[in-house]
Amino acid sequence: MNNEVLVVGSVAFDTIENANGSVQRVLGGAASYASICASYFARPFVVGVVGTDFTEADRTPFLKRQVNLDGLEVREGKTFHWGGSYDKDFNTAVTKFTDLNVFQNFNPVLNEAQKNAKAVFLANINPELQISVLDQVKNPKIVACDTMNYWISSKKQALLEVVKRIDVFFLNESEARQLTGEYNLIKAGKLLLEQGIKYVVIKLGSNGAMLVSREGLVQLPPFVLEHVHDTTGAGDTFGGGFTGYLASLDEWDNLQAIKRAMMIGNVMASFTIESFSVDRLANLTQKDIDSRLKEYVSMLTF
């Protein structure tokens, strides 16, 4: 079956404090959340780098989900380690430290299987590396991309190069405004469509996500949860589920498929935020997922 998703990005350790408690050096990183989430829909290949302190136990969640780790390079040194804390509202993450360690010399080099993936998810990394990946892959059907404020400030030109070569772009509200200089999110999205992107997906945090596309505007609510444990990785989970789902389709390039991908992104993110790290996300049954998808559709049926 032709349903490989190449996920390129960080595999990291997170040290997190929030109103529900704290954890130290747990598995994190955009590529971890995205690939583990994508594994429920497609066959993910991770390309990333970790240090020699990354143990077999740290690989367990990936292996359990049959995420291909051939592209997870091990370098002498320590794994990328992020530390941060959240307010009770989870709206703002305050970074306490960012120890890039081996990640600062990350240079993705793809093997044949990775080059031939049907879908590519460029998680939040230096846009120059995203370009390097796009130069290596062989005609993927779907290219989705994420970014962050740091790259918009420091590597805007490279990011605008990336933008011309992707199908789906994930941004949050402030990133969309920062990148385009346009406050209105729909107008910001339309400016990005003019750059050649097909689907601009603006992540709205606890308010779900909005799609700006030539086929129409869509806003979808989140899967509503009363108790949120930790929001780290929610956006990466959204992107991984979205891209993984599209990779599983024969025809992905239409509004209905994109809407379903958004629904899946929202529903999968609801699992991630129920625990620290990938504890919940990596341990789902098909029934867990189907049940929430059904509940979501039911919520939106009049």
Next chain:
Amino acid sequence: MNNEVLVVGSVAFDTIENANGSVQRVLGGAASYASICASYFARPFVVGVVGTDFTEADRTPFLKRQVNLDGLEVREGKTFHWGGSYDKDFNTAVTKFTDLNVFQNFNPVLNEAQKNAKAVFLANINPELQISVLDQVKNPKIVACDTMNYWISSKKQALLEVVKRIDVFFLNESEARQLTGEYNLIKAGKLLLEQGIKYVVIKLGSNGAMLVSREGLVQLPPFVLEHVHDTTGAGDTFGGGFTGYLASLDEWDNLQAIKRAMMIGNVMASFTIESFSVDRLANLTQKDIDSRLKEYVSMLTF
């Protein structure tokens, strides 16, 4: 047909400045927006007070929509006049002046027709007056209520009395937090359910609305508009459409009916924000409404 909606609240003049322009002394007030909106679904009766400066022309939008104005008292003096401005994001209204004028002595006294209304919408007024209305009405099937931060601060006890006697409560996010002391909106909603309210509807501004009820949690997106002209009255329109729609039903007290009422509130609010005052809201065709409802349902169909 038994579908009267009694709307008690302000009929006012607004002077507004925002990024799209400015208007002076245009028709505003919560009861205006709510009753005109409700008129598309039910038979609204307004109970309010205006000054002798309120002209026949000011009554035109009501009369055009067959809103019953028997309860619109005219007192010697000037009509309530609010002045405010908005930032480009419409998230914060800055009040420039609030000339209550004749409204400060508003004392709703109902006639027989008003007392027998099937539904009551208590727009944002002093909770002591809301209690007075509830003391006068004769067993309405539906009582919905709105409020604002000012009353939560200054008349909390009276407002908590009101809360015990209503079916539906509309609040925005900050009001829900202020009233309950609970940051999490779902927990805040559940605290209000414990007071006897059946349906707590938290208005999320440009992100739609959330329902907290014993039958379940629902979050619905807004009707997505690229260009927002002025958001004044959007919440009142939501409440009026919601309550008016319920008044039109034989069986209103179930989750499906409430979800449709939320959809209608969202869709009707999308018309209000396309113009200053009720210019757009008071001039809709059934086709305008049906077309947006259809588009909304289609957006949420997977």
